[in-house]
Amino acid sequence: MAVRSIGKRFRGLRAVSDVTFDVPAGAIHALIGPNGAGKTTCFNMIAGVFAPDSGTIALDDRPIAGLRPDQICASGIGRTFQIVKPFMGLTVEDNVTIGALARTRHVPEAREAARRLLRDLGLDDRRAKLAANLTLPDRKRLEVARALATGPRLLLLDEVMAGLRPTETDQMVAFLKDLNARTGITILLIEHVMRAVMALSQHIVVLHHGEKIAEGTPHDVTRDPAVLEVYLGQEDASSPPRSGGGGRRPEGEAT
Ligand SMILES: Nc1ncnc2c1ncn2[C@@H]1O[C@H](COP(=O)(O)OP(=O)(O)OP(=O)(O)O)[C@@H](O)[C@H]1O
Numbered sequence: 100m101a102v103r104s105i106g107k108r109f110r111g112l113r114a115v116s117d118v119t120f121d122v123p124a125g126a127i128h129a130l131i132g133p134n135g136a137g138k139t140t141c142f143n144m145i146a147g148v149f150a151p152d153s154g155t156i157a158l159d160d161r162p163i164a165g166l167r168p169d170q171i172c173a174s175g176i177g178r179t180f181q182i183v184k185p186f187m188g189l190t191v192e193d194n195v196t197i198g199a200l201a202r203t204r205h206v207p208e209a210r211e212a213a214r215r216l217l218r219d220l221g222l223d224d225r226r227a228k229l230a231a232n233l234t235l236p237d238r239k240r241l242e243v244a245r246a247l248a249t250g251p252r253l254l255l256l257d258e259v260m261a262g263l264r265p266t267e268t269d270q271m272v273a274f275l276k277d278l279n280a281r282t283g284i285t286i287l288l289i290e291h292v293m294r295a296v297m298a299l300s301q302h303i304v305v306l307h308h309g310e311k312i313a314e315g316t317p318h319d320v321t322r323d324p325a326v327l328e329v330y331l332g333q334e335d336a337s338s339p340p341r342s343g344g345g346g347r348r349p350e351g352e353a354t
Contacts, residue, residue, distance in 0.1 A: 100253055101160075102119060102121070102122075103155045104155070105151040106151060114309050116309045118306065120314060127299050127300050128286070128288075129296045130142075131291070131303055132329070136306040136307050136309065138257075138306055145255060147166050147170065148168060151165075158252075158253060161174065176251055180242065186230060190226065190230070191228050191230055192227065194230050194241060196209045197248075199250075202248075202249060219278075220244050222241060253285045253287065254287070257289045263292075268292055269298075272298045286299075297321075305323070
């Protein structure tokens with residue numbers, strides 16, 4: 100995916116300004132930055148929640164900026180939401196089956212795909228439960244399963260590690276690494292849990308106040324003076340960062 104100079108304003112506020120980055124096919128990249136840096140706004144522009152005010156986004160050389168979310172899903176981009184929003188009154192299996200129906204109209208086929216994903220994500224024994232009755236870690240897994248069920252080539256993960264214990268984070272990291280190795284799926288993740296970012300990403304883009312302030316390997320980015328300034332600088336700020344947000348060293352442990 101090629102993101103070129105995208106920008107988005109909300110009334111007077113520049114949420115994202117002139118942001119450019121690439122995510123090569125098959126890669127795992129991360130988008131990090133303190134709370135309010137513009138990460139989710141970038142995801143929303145990529146996923147078609149709203150069009151960028153400026154700039155272009157292309158998947159495999161095909162322009163996608165400004166398409167509707169369903170068109171973007173059909174073009175091969177799946178996403179999770181920071182605030183998980185499954186259909187609470189439906190079972191886990193039905194939730195994933197609905198995702199799979201984006202790919203096939205054949206319900207038994209969609210159900211079979213859903214069951215396979217639930218097995219892969221360790222949710223098999225919960226497939227008959229209502230989504231509303233899941234624990235948070237299981238809801239996160241369900242969210243990933245729903246996104247994957249749409250059959251994406253590019254998976255956008257918005258804070259899927261938030262609220263997970265370190266062992267649960269490690270399980271999710273292992274699952275995503277294996278998925279990427281097995282299927283070649285491209286992954287772009289927004290994540291505050293640095294343990295996961297470091298373990299997963301080959302390349303990191305750092306946003307601050309809507310602008311890209313650094314990008315590079317995890318090794319380089321965690322030593323970048325501008326990045327250290329943003330993260331460490333906030334520790335002295337009068338308002339502490341929200342949970343897991345900026346204010347921690349980017350190479351910190353799970354938050
Ligand atoms: N729909 C919207 N309407 C108005 N302002 C918005 C909207 N979405 C985001 N913003 C504002 O844009 C800025 C960037 O927000 P965004 O959610 O993209 O940041 P983020 O980096 O994802 O933060 P977080 O880590 O807290 O999720 C913030 O100041 C936010 O308040």
